[in-house]
Amino acid sequence: MDGFWGALARAVGLILAWDAELIEIIGLSLRVTLSAVAAACLIGLPLGAAVGAFRFPGRIAATVALNALMGLPPVVVGLMVYLTLSASGPLGVLGLLYTPAAMIVAQTVLVAPIVAALTRQVVEELDREYAEQFASLGLGPLGRVRALLWDARYALLTVALAGFGRATAEVGAVMIVGGNIDHATRVMTTAIALETSKGNLELALALGVVLIAIAVAVTGTVMTLRASAVRMAYG
Amino acid sequence: MAEPLLSASGLCFEAGGGRLIDGVDLAIRPGARVAVMGANGAGKSLLLRLLHGLIRPSAGEILWRGRPPGREARQAQAMVFQRPVLLRRSVRANLRFALAARGAGRADRIARAEQALVRARLDRLAQRPARLLSAGEQQRLAVARALACAPRLLFLDEPTASLDPASALAVEALIRDAHADGVAIVLVTHDAGQARRLGDELVFLDAGRVAETGALPGALEAPRSEAARAWVEGRLHTGPAR
Numbered sequence A: 001m002d003g004f005w006g007a008l009a010r011a012v013g014l015i016l017a018w019d020a021e022l023i024e025i026i027g028l029s030l031r032v033t034l035s036a037v038a039a040a041c042l043i044g045l046p047l048g049a050a051v052g053a054f055r056f057p058g059r060i061a062a063t064v065a066l067n068a069l070m071g072l073p074p075v076v077v078g079l080m081v082y083l084t085l086s087a088s089g090p091l092g093v094l095g096l097l098y099t100p101a102a103m104i105v106a107q108t109v110l111v112a113p114i115v116a117a118l119t120r121q122v123v124e125e126l127d128r129e130y131a132e133q134f135a136s137l138g139l140g141p142l143g144r145v146r147a148l149l150w151d152a153r154y155a156l157l158t159v160a161l162a163g164f165g166r167a168t169a170e171v172g173a174v175m176i177v178g179g180n181i182d183h184a185t186r187v188m189t190t191a192i193a194l195e196t197s198k199g200n201l202e203l204a205l206a207l208g209v210v211l212i213a214i215a216v217a218v219t220g221t222v223m224t225l226r227a228s229a230v231r232m233a234y235g
Numbered sequence B: 001m002a003e004p005l006l007s008a009s010g011l012c013f014e015a016g017g018g019r020l021i022d023g024v025d026l027a028i029r030p031g032a033r034v035a036v037m038g039a040n041g042a043g044k045s046l047l048l049r050l051l052h053g054l055i056r057p058s059a060g061e062i063l064w065r066g067r068p069p070g071r072e073a074r075q076a077q078a079m080v081f082q083r084p085v086l087l088r089r090s091v092r093a094n095l096r097f098a099l100a101a102r103g104a105g106r107a108d109r110i111a112r113a114e115q116a117l118v119r120a121r122l123d124r125l126a127q128r129p130a131r132l133l134s135a136g137e138q139q140r141l142a143v144a145r146a147l148a149c150a151p152r153l154l155f156l157d158e159p160t161a162s163l164d165p166a167s168a169l170a171v172e173a174l175i176r177d178a179h180a181d182g183v184a185i186v187l188v189t190h191d192a193g194q195a196r197r198l199g200d201e202l203v204f205l206d207a208g209r210v211a212e213t214g215a216l217p218g219a220l221e222a223p224r225s226e227a228a229r230a231w232v233e234g235r236l237h238t239g240p241a242r
Helices: A002-016 A020-053 A059-069 A074-085 A100-137 A141-151 A153-169 A172-178 A188-198 A201-231 B044-052 B071-076 B091-101 B106-119 B135-148 B165-180 B192-198 B226-233
Strands: B006-015 B018-028 B033-038 B059-064 B077-080 B153-157 B184-188 B201-206 B209-215
Touching (some): A020 A141, A100 B091, A188 A201, B006 B044, B018 B209, B033 B226, B071 B077, B091 B135, B135 B165, B153 B165, B165 B184, B184 B192
Parallel strands (some): B033 B184, B033 B201, B153 B184
């Protein structure tokens, strides 16, 4: 236990000292994760809303597919993105492999189905409530999706939060497509795995503490926003 | 006699192996005030939804000014539901949304939303979240929103069913004002007093069929059909075999 507490104390020291390596890793992690969540929301929100709001042939199959894709194994996604971006792959010419961009792509592939599936659920429920009013007003399909997304905005924050949770904790896919290269593609999760295997527990623990702190801060902010929206009957 | 705004002939709707609306013929003329009455499950709300185009009939025809209803019919109609469907936005934003959905320009929808707020005496609550209003205020907002769209025909599905008398009267005042402005009204109600106050014509439904029609208030005082008579006298009526 002494080893643990000693390592934890040194980890806190690293954080307080604003260690350059630590900051670099945290910065890249946030950049990759937030970019991936933003891209996943751009894809997943309208896709989920369309599946949730419209009736079309194959809708049940689309719903099942979205739900199934929520459980995509990260290493499989990593492998697929690796094969796509590798020199002999269809997008190899872009030269993205082992760059933060490749990590963003991999995390987007992982998170977009989560955002889409949860959005479908939220929007479908809201659409059941609004459908007749929208039909009475003669609202077109685009207007309907826009209105549903806007009115579900606070519930969708929680959806984005679920995506953020998945992305920020993910290690397998970014390890495969990013390569965990020092000063290039090393993020918190891959660094924790590496530093632990090297026995450098201070840095691993410091990163773990920061990772948890970020998760708590983001979750706390979203929950506060959501609670205030519910109080105002906007949630 | 003026050409009907909306006419239905041989209107039927089937679901779950049963015929819920059965051969309804109806004509709603400009400025009409039609009260649709009947027991629970008689098909009143369903008929309203069919006439408003929210549900497709299984058979029969609905015409708007002699033609199949299109965009013009949608623009000229509005509906208020028993439970007001209010967006998760402010009172003012609810009004502006409806006007935007109807294609009103920005300046127009701002002006018309403000007029509607004043008309419904909701101007002091304009910034409040609509879903935090009292039940009476919510229904006033729903009626104001429908009227802001300047309909020629307004469908109302038991708009005061869950309101106290004062709130119900406030909603009725809005409906009366709308009619005074020339809006035709089709009102579903269980309240004979309200039917007399707001209706000129009665359509009494029994098991999806029109059992009685006539001018109000006379049609409620001396109903000819057994179904309407039983309803007026507060007796249970089992209805015709389906």
